[in-house]
Structures are given as C-alpha cells and as structure tokens.
Amino acid sequence: MSSMLFSPVTLGPLQLPNRIAIAPMCQYSSVDGLPTDWHTIHLGNLALSGAGLLIIEATAVTPEGRISADDLGLWSDAHQEALAPVIRALRRYSPIKIAIQLAHAGRKASTRVPWEGGAQVAPSQPRGWQTLAPSAVPHAEGEAPPLALDADGLARVKDGFVAGARRAAALGLDGIELHAAHGYLMHQFLSPLSNLRADAYGGSLENRMRFPLEVFEAVRAAVPREMAVGVRISATDWVEGGWEIEQSLRFAAELKERGCDFIHVSTGGLSPRQEIPLGPGYQVGFAQRIKEETGMPTIGVGLITEAQHAESILQQGQADLIGLARAMLYDPRWPWHAAAELGEQVFAPPQYWRSQPREYKDLFRNR
Numbered sequence: 001m002s003s004m005l006f007s008p009v010t011l012g013p014l015q016l017p018n019r020i021a022i023a024p025m026c027q028y029s030s031v032d033g034l035p036t037d038w039h040t041i042h043l044g045n046l047a048l049s050g051a052g053l054l055i056i057e058a059t060a061v062t063p064e065g066r067i068s069a070d071d072l073g074l075w076s077d078a079h080q081e082a083l084a085p086v087i088r089a090l091r092r093y094s095p096i097k098i099a100i101q102l103a104h105a106g107r108k109a110s111t112r113v114p115w116e117g118g119a120q121v122a123p124s125q126p127r128g129w130q131t132l133a134p135s136a137v138p139h140a141e142g143e144a145p146p147l148a149l150d151a152d153g154l155a156r157v158k159d160g161f162v163a164g165a166r167r168a169a170a171l172g173l174d175g176i177e178l179h180a181a182h183g184y185l186m187h188q189f190l191s192p193l194s195n196l197r198a199d200a201y202g203g204s205l206e207n208r209m210r211f212p213l214e215v216f217e218a219v220r221a222a223v224p225r226e227m228a229v230g231v232r233i234s235a236t237d238w239v240e241g242g243w244e245i246e247q248s249l250r251f252a253a254e255l256k257e258r259g260c261d262f263i264h265v266s267t268g269g270l271s272p273r274q275e276i277p278l279g280p281g282y283q284v285g286f287a288q289r290i291k292e293e294t295g296m297p298t299i300g301v302g303l304i305t306e307a308q309h310a311e312s313i314l315q316q317g318q319a320d321l322i323g324l325a326r327a328m329l330y331d332p333r334w335p336w337h338a339a340a341e342l343g344e345q346v347f348a349p350p351q352y353w354r355s356q357p358r359e360y361k362d363l364f365r366n367r
Contacts, residue, residue, distance in 0.1 A: 004314035005307065006344035009052070009321060011297055012261030014175055014228035016052035016097055016321075017347070019314060020335050021299050023264070023323040024055045024101040024177065024232075026067060028113040033060060033073025034082045040089055046328060047094035050335035050346035053321070054096050058103035058179055061160035065104035065185065068113050069127040074102070075160060080167040087171050093349055095367050099175030101232065102164045102219070104157055106185030107133035107146040107194070120144065132157075134189045134211075135196040140272050148197070157185070158215050165219040168227075175228035175261075178216060182269030186212040187234055190251065191243040191270050209251055213258065220259050230262035231255055235286035238267060238274040245286055252294045263290055264299040264323060280309060288318040299323045307338035339363060 006018045029038040046054055060066040060073040073079050090098060109131045110121050120143045121128030132153060133146035149157065161178070168176055180186035188194040189211045195202050201211050212231075220229050235248040252263050265287035268274050276282070283302030291298040300319030304310050310322040328334055339346035340360045348356075348364040356363050 003311055003342040003344055005311045005322065005342060006339060006346065009297075011175070011230065011321075012228045012259075013226045014053075014097060014261070017095075018050075018052040018335070019321040020051040020310075020338070021053040021264075021321045021323045022046050022049065022051050022055060022328050023299075023301060023325040024057045024179075025325050025329065026057045026071065028068055028070040030070055030072045033063065033066065033071065033075065033079055035072060035086055039072070039083075040086050043086060043090060044093070045332050047090045047096045047098075048349055048352070049096075049328065049332050050339065050348060051096060051324070051328070053175075054090075054098050055175075055177055056098065056100040056173075058101050058105075058184075059164065061102050061104055061164040062157065064109060064129055064132060065106075065157070065160065066109055067105045067184075068111050069121075070113055071105075074100070074164040074167050077167070080171060084171060087173070091172075095347060097174040099177055099228065099230075100168050100173055101177040101179050102161055102168070103179035104160070104185040105131075106183075106188045107131050107137070107139050107143075108183050133185065134194060134202065137194055137196060139183065139194075154201070154211060158211075158218055161215050162218045162222045165222045165229075169223040173227070175230065176219060176223065177264060178212075178219060178229070178231045180212050181232045181234040181264075181266045183234070183271070184269070186215065187243070187270055190233075190247070191237055193237060193239060193242045193271055205247055205250060209254060212251075213254055216255060216260065217258050228261040229259070230264060231260055232264035232266060234267050234269055235265050235283070235290070236267050237270045238276050239271045242270065245289060248286065249290060249293055252290050252296050256294055256296050260296065262297045262299060262320075263287075263294075264301070265290055265319075266301055279303065280305070281313060284313055284318050288316075291317070291319060297321070301325070307341045310338065311342060336363065
C-alpha cells in the first residue's frame with residue numbers, strides 16, 4: 001500500500017507532491033534585513049531535500065518587527081530585490097513549492113541571537129530598539145516594557161503585512177504563512193496574558209482576535225487567489241488562564257470563513273511560565289482537533305523525527321502534512337531516507353542520482 005506521507009495534498013490553490021513541509025527556521029544571518037550568501041546556501045540545501053513545501057523563515061514586515069537585528073526582512077523594495085536571486089536559484093534547480101512566513105515579533109523583538117544567549121537588547125544599547133505590543137507588558141521580568149500600539153501604530157503594522165505580502169507575490173512565491181504563534185505580535189493580541197487592552201482590540205475573545213483577523217483579511221485581499229495564505233498558531237500557551245485550544249478552535253473557524261487555506265499548529269512561546277510536556281508528537285493532538293472540528297487542512301509539528309511516526313500521524317487523520325524543522329537541519333535528506341524506508345520515490349536532482357544506494361534503485365525521480 002502506498003504511503004500517505006508521499007501522497008499529494010492540496011492547500012487551497014497550492015498542490016503539493018507530498019506531505020512533508022519544511023517549517024520556517026530563523027537563521028539570524030541577515031544584514032539590515034537583507035539576505036546574505038548564507039540564505040542561498042541554506043535554502044538551496046533544503047530545496048534539494050525532496051520535501052513538498054519549503055517555508056522561508058520568519059520575515060519581518062517592519063524593522064522593529066525583527067526578533068533580532070540579524071533577522072530577514074521584507075519591508076522595502078530593496079529587500080524584495082535582494083531576495084529575488086535566491087528564489088531564482090531555488091526555482092532553477094528544484095520543483096519544491098516555496099512559501100514565506102511574514103512576521104512581527106512585538107514585545108519579543110530587539111534580542112540577541114540565540115547563540116549569544118537570546119536576551120533582550122535594551123533600546124539604549126547598540127542594536128536595540130523600542131519594542132511594540134498590544135499592551136505595555138514585558139515578556140519577561142526585568143525587560144524594557146513595550147509601547148502599546150495606538151491606532152496609527154496598528155495601521156502601520158497592518159500596512160507592513162500587506163506590503164510584505166505584495167512583495168512575496170511579486171517574487172513569485174507559492175504561499176504566505178502569517179505568524180500568529182510563539183509569543184510574537186499577533187499571538188500577543190490573542191492571549192489574555194499579554195493583551196490587557198480596554199478598547200475594541202482587547203478584553204473578549206472576539207476583540208482579541210480582531211487585529212489578527214484584520215491582518216489576515218488585508219493580506220488575503222492583497223495577493224492573487226492562486227497564492228495560498230495560511231496561519232501558524234500556538235494552540236495553547238501552556239499557562240493557566242492563557243490562550244488555549246478552545247479559543248484556537250474559534251480562531252481557526254473565523255480564519256476559515258475568511259478564506260484561510262491552512263493552519264500550522266504549534267504551541268507555546270508567549271510566557272516564561274509555560275510548562276510544556278515534551279515528547280514525540282506532543283503538539284499533534286491540537287492539530288487533530290482543529291482538523292476534525294473545523295475541517296481546515298493542518299500541518300502537524302512537534303518532535304516528529306521518524307518516518308513511521310510521520311506516516312502514522314497521517315494515517316490516523318491527525319494532520320494533513322508533517323512539519324519538520326530541526327530534524328531537517330540535522331538530516332537535510334530526511335525525505336530521501338523516509339522514501340527509502342516507506343518504499344516510495346522522491347525528487348532528487350540528477351547531479352545526485354549516482355548517490356542512490358543499490359537496494360533503492362528506483363528511489364529518485366527528476367520531478
């Protein structure tokens with residue numbers, strides 16, 4: 001019997017040859033938001049993996065929306081022009097579908113890169129800046145508080161997402177993923193732990209969803225319908241009294257009504273008080289509930305490292321695609337090895353065909 005992992009799947013207008021998605025992974029290797037040679041090497045490597053979908057890392061829609069000063073950005077035409085040759089190189093040698101994650105870090109911006117500790121850089125320090133958020137509540141004790149976004153600030157952020165989306169469309173990308181997870185700006189609006197506003201954007205669940213839904217609607221309207229638009233969420237904060245799965249189900253349903261093509265289901269990231277029960281597939285149950293109760297296509301993630309585990313998640317109907325991140329960095333040929341294990345075929349460039357082990361003589365295909 002053919003595997004589900006290597007069967008085709010559709011995300012709205014986007015048709016994929018298999019159900020392996022490379023999740024966005026921040027590289028902290030840009031200069032003033034511009035891609036560098038690292039992005040050509042890194043993304044080129046992943047594009048030759050045989051996965052069906054590659055989602056480019058969290059890409060800031062405004063300068064202050066970067067997590068660190070070294071984050072990728074798409075807030076100007078210059079950023080679009082710099083990313084264009086990277087995309088052309090991927091297209092030249094790989095049939096992989098390419099999406100980009102558009103993001104704003106909110107109060108979790110202005111930090112050092114992870115290998116330097118990841119701590120917040122104060123606005124008064126070099127490479128630091130004033131962060132913005134729904135409310136003037138810092139992410140962690142001792143951090144400089146963010147400024148609460150006013151009406152003009154909200155409009156600027158939404159305009160930044162729209163402009164970034166239009167640039168992504170002009171680059172010929174196949175999809176956009178809006179980042180509403182991991183404690184970044186749109187997640188901050190959703191969670192009652194970070195959103196203490198008393199206006200139309202705070203308080204009730206309806207109000208807390210309002211700004212992320214407005215951003216989604218504006219982005220969906222700004223790009224062609226043949227471009228898939230989805231959202232990554234944290235299904236729970238893992239903190240009592242915070243954002244949780246029942247609210248995520250409501251949010252997913254509202255997104256579906258507005259034309260959302262997929263939900264990428266992660267968890268956590270909003271509060272240092274989170275208590276996460278780590279284990280293989282620990283987030284997949286949330287994707288399953290969203291898939292079953294809303295009918296939305298879902299990408300399931302969370303310590304999925306083995307091909308048989310990925311296959312079983314799909315066979316049980318827990319998710320429609322499997323998102324891989326660190327597993328792909330550790331093994332950039334994960335899809336090749338999964339295809340060999342499951343008796344399937346996978347894309348590989350002809351330059352690599354001679355690497356095919358004798359026992360898997362029909363493993364590779366050109367498209």
